[in-house]
Amino acid sequence: MQQLVNTLLGGLTLGMVYAAFALALVLIWRSTRIVNFAQAPMAMVTTFVALRIIEGGHSYWLGFAAALVAGLVLGAVVERVLIRPVEGKAEINAVILTLGLFIVLHALAAVVFGNRYRSFPAAFGIRGIEVGDTTIALTGFGIFTIVAVLVVMGLLVLLFRFTDLGLRMRAAAFNQEVARLLGVRVGRMLTLGWALASLVGSLAGLLIAGGSLVHPGYMDAVVVYGFVAAVLGGLDSPAGAVVGGLLLGLSLSLVSGYVGSQLVALAALAILMAVLLLRPQGLFSQARERRV
Amino acid sequence: MLEVRELSTSYGAVRALQEVTFTAPRGEVTAVLGANGAGKTTLLRTITGLVRAQSGSASYDGRELTRTAPELMPGLGIAHVPEGRGVITELTVEENLRLGGLGRGGRVRPEELERIYELFPALADRRAALAHVLSGGERQMLVLGRALMAEPTVLLLDEPSLGLAPRIVAQLFELLQSLVVEQGLTVLLVEQNARSALSIAHRGVVLSLGRVVVDERADVLAGDDQLRHAYLGF
Structure with a gap:
């Protein structure tokens, strides 16, 4: 029983991070039909920005905030400089550009920050909380992870559902031409969408790094899990990304706890294949209506 | 007043609009008629800048529209209503x-x-x-x-009757007519349904293969059997 609770708690924390990462992928896919393969190294670079600031003697929170701002800026710059020129051409062009950016950011990070493992601090304790006389697998930092992702998702929901800006952003994502005729500055909305997605990706990067080791490739496995989570939920649906992330986190944690931790990556791929075979549009996608 | 002057554009080698010229006076409905592929939708898209004009102009009260970004149209009082x-x-x-x-x-x-x-x-x-x-x-x-x-002060309507039952079309056009009378809207009405469109329009402009072939008062156009048979098919 205790093992099950611990496995589920671990899965919940991990699932929240996958959810955030999947959400970053979905925000971009929904507006530009591009899977941003560079999401992981973009998040990695911003985590290193945070590490620089923290190692420079500043507080963890300053580094945390700086990484999020760096994510916002990096996302906007990537969209403006790299993606905008191939906008309206075949989507494969943009996808290959993001793959190229993946390689370039990796190499640059290795040059600038060094290609070795370094420990990244955590804002809260990374020991299990004690309930009575047993220790459960939920750490202070784990709680912070869950709360941080929930807060960011809540803010995104508020933005998209209840503000004029959010309405414009959704219009630009769903139908660029109609949105333009209604006066929406579609270009700006796409830039903002990339910026927000990149910020959410940076948050995921910081949460994975907390109390752990970082190096230029530390996010690469997460992009796979984030992608599986996004496909699971339906690449079109932010709510689906969150549910997909949680389902994936819980499933992988159960596999790791009861079958064997070496099978986690294999299990993720098995889930991806099963989804693509049984329900390729994902659990929450509206894609069928959109294809008509 | 919406003025279109010698407006031309093409898709690759295909000339979609060839020196299209007409005016849509304020407070009136101007119907743009013609067969599929005559260039009616392209005309609207070129006016609002979704399609680039190769030459010529479209202006509203002296303000050039074809070289203005589509997203600025609502601010100028121009509403392009797609199908x-x-x-x-x-x-x-x-x-x-x-x-x-x-x-x-x-x-x-x-x-x-x-x-x-x-x-x-x-x-x-x-x-x-x-x-x-x-x-x-x-x-x-x-x-x-x-x-x-x-x-808006100008409505550019693209095939509002497309796929609708005749009863609904009649309702829609009746409403449109009352809006024009009450609010003094300038309407450019692109339609395949020539009979209904001419029933509320003041003028009719007929496009064929990207050229204006008829520009006539609506009642004259509707009453001229030869024109109707030749271009409008009713």
């Missing part, structure tokens, strides 16, 4: 309407929405529904209502 497919199906009915109001700049007040719901009671019952559940007629009402939210 019913132009509803954003992933948004609710009310969100579609709000979006129309945002185009004018500033916030959308509740009474503006209520005004549209009074015009189109069918939309009021479905304000919270996603637009993809709407019928064809309701979608046309939604795109028209959305355009009116921006309080």
